[in-house]
Amino acid sequence: MIRRRGSVFTLILMIALLSSCELFPGLLKSDDVQDTTGTFTAYSMATKKFYPVKVDLLAENEVCLVYGEQSAGISQITAQAIALEYKNHIYSQITGAFGDFTDVDGNGKIILFLLDIKDGYDATMASSYVAGYFHPLDMIASGSNSNRADMLYLDTNPGKPGSTEFYNTLAHELQHLINFSIRYNRGASISQDVWIDEGLSSAAEYIYSKTRGIGYNQGKIDFFNTAATQNSAIREGNNFFTWTEDAYVYDEYVTAYLFFQWLRIHAAASLGGDGTGIYKAIINSAHLNETAVTDAVKTIDPKLDSWDKILEAWILANYINAKTGLYGYRGEISTNITPSSYSTVKLYPGEGVFSALSRTGFFIPSNADTGVRYIKVSKAGELTYIDDWGSYTGTSGDHLLTFNTSLTDRKTGHLTGAWSAALPVDADPSPAARSVDTPQKPYPIDFRPTLPF
Numbered sequence: 001m002i003r004r005r006g007s008v009f010t011l012i013l014m015i016a017l018l019s020s021c022e023l024f025p026g027l028l029k030s031d032d033v034q035d036t037t038g039t040f041t042a043y044s045m046a047t048k049k050f051y052p053v054k055v056d057l058l059a060e061n062e063v064c065l066v067y068g069e070q071s072a073g074i075s076q077i078t079a080q081a082i083a084l085e086y087k088n089h090i091y092s093q094i095t096g097a098f099g100d101f102t103d104v105d106g107n108g109k110i111i112l113f114l115l116d117i118k119d120g121y122d123a124t125m126a127s128s129y130v131a132g133y134f135h136p137l138d139m140i141a142s143g144s145n146s147n148r149a150d151m152l153y154l155d156t157n158p159g160k161p162g163s164t165e166f167y168n169t170l171a172h173e174l175q176h177l178i179n180f181s182i183r184y185n186r187g188a189s190i191s192q193d194v195w196i197d198e199g200l201s202s203a204a205e206y207i208y209s210k211t212r213g214i215g216y217n218q219g220k221i222d223f224f225n226t227a228a229t230q231n232s233a234i235r236e237g238n239n240f241f242t243w244t245e246d247a248y249v250y251d252e253y254v255t256a257y258l259f260f261q262w263l264r265i266h267a268a269a270s271l272g273g274d275g276t277g278i279y280k281a282i283i284n285s286a287h288l289n290e291t292a293v294t295d296a297v298k299t300i301d302p303k304l305d306s307w308d309k310i311l312e313a314w315i316l317a318n319y320i321n322a323k324t325g326l327y328g329y330r331g332e333i334s335t336n337i338t339p340s341s342y343s344t345v346k347l348y349p350g351e352g353v354f355s356a357l358s359r360t361g362f363f364i365p366s367n368a369d370t371g372v373r374y375i376k377v378s379k380a381g382e383l384t385y386i387d388d389w390g391s392y393t394g395t396s397g398d399h400l401l402t403f404n405t406s407l408t409d410r411k412t413g414h415l416t417g418a419w420s421a422a423l424p425v426d427a428d429p430s431p432a433a434r435s436v437d438t439p440q441k442p443y444p445i446d447f448r449p450t451l452p453f
Helices: 076-098 164-185 196-212 217-230 250-270 275-281 290-297 307-320
Strands: 036-044 048-058 064-067 110-115 129-133 152-157 346-348 352-356 362-364 373-379 383-386 389-390 401-404 413-416 444-446
Touching: 036 110, 048 076, 048 110, 064 076, 076 110, 076 129, 076 275, 110 164, 129 164, 152 164, 164 196, 164 275, 164 413, 196 275, 196 290, 217 250, 217 383, 250 275, 250 290, 250 307, 275 290, 290 307, 307 352, 307 373, 307 401, 346 352, 346 401, 362 413, 373 413, 401 413
Parallel strands: 064 110, 110 152
Antiparallel strands: 036 048, 048 064, 129 152, 346 413, 352 401, 362 389, 373 383, 373 401
16 A cells, blocks of 8 residues: 655665675574674665674573663663563563564574664654664575664664663564564565555564553553544544654554554453454465454454444544443543545545534535445434435534545545534645654654665
């Protein structure tokens, strides 16, 4: 699926894979004391080239080896703490939720490689940084730039080894490794929809955080609520479904996090347990697109038997925020959306926008784009589906959801153009280019290498 926006900035996640050095052949023999230093191959997002990195083995236990870039200044104490955290709170929890990964190098241990990832990060500027990545080439022994090992790359600048965000990243990237292993080993296509892979990795972050008594990522929830109440891309419908590595990419991470928590919460309510079983159902599906999610969600509620119904229910949940039923997070997460004051909006596939429906009403023209669904939402959360063009009115507190049900096409949706009580009186109701939702900087993002090479 392809999405393009006008006037966007290219992030450092643009992917290119070129050739470079071989892995130091003796490095992975962890039982050989003399091989505690050597060279790994890493990838520079700044230059789009592979490059060699001199490393030291800093810590080891039954399930992992922790290597550090020699120039990164990682202490053995820090590395030992990371190895212990991975052993006690990440390894079994994440593999239990998603499945096992391939032991490429046959040593029974994953490599955690700590380095200053070359991502173009500039401390003097407010910018994103790559907090970590998994490189599928390492899982393919024949690759000329492969490290021939199951391994993860974790940033040390501005990433802080041993911090909560660092461990969230570790859990996040471990899911990517597991996901690739499952798909690659069964000979399936490896081009899974990005939003599913990233959504499952966001779920891995939650699973880790829960084991440490932290729970939900309140920073992401707060980011969504702040953006959804301002003139922002999220408020105008942007979400994870048509994922694009552009200036809006953090919106995708945040909305994917919320969606996959919504799935888990309702899986738990319907099927019992903690709900994480739905993640394993999705990752083990033969389907690599929204059908994988649709098949899993049918076990929660048979009425949610198509992707548009599922996405619609989640969009409504963020607005209605009910403590029971599908249209909310059952009191575990609270979301808030300010209705748009525009009259029309260009909606990418799967996007939905709310607008206030007043007594003066609004009009859907006879030539309106097909595939756009209009739903009247009462103050009490009752839904009325509008099936034809014409004029429609509401009462105080009523709102309209304009939702693009298409999987592939951008559509023009009609809104009420009404002022919302939540908007400041001097707000500009005229359509404008979406502003970029800006999180607290620097903010972590992922690097997604792709095959073939």
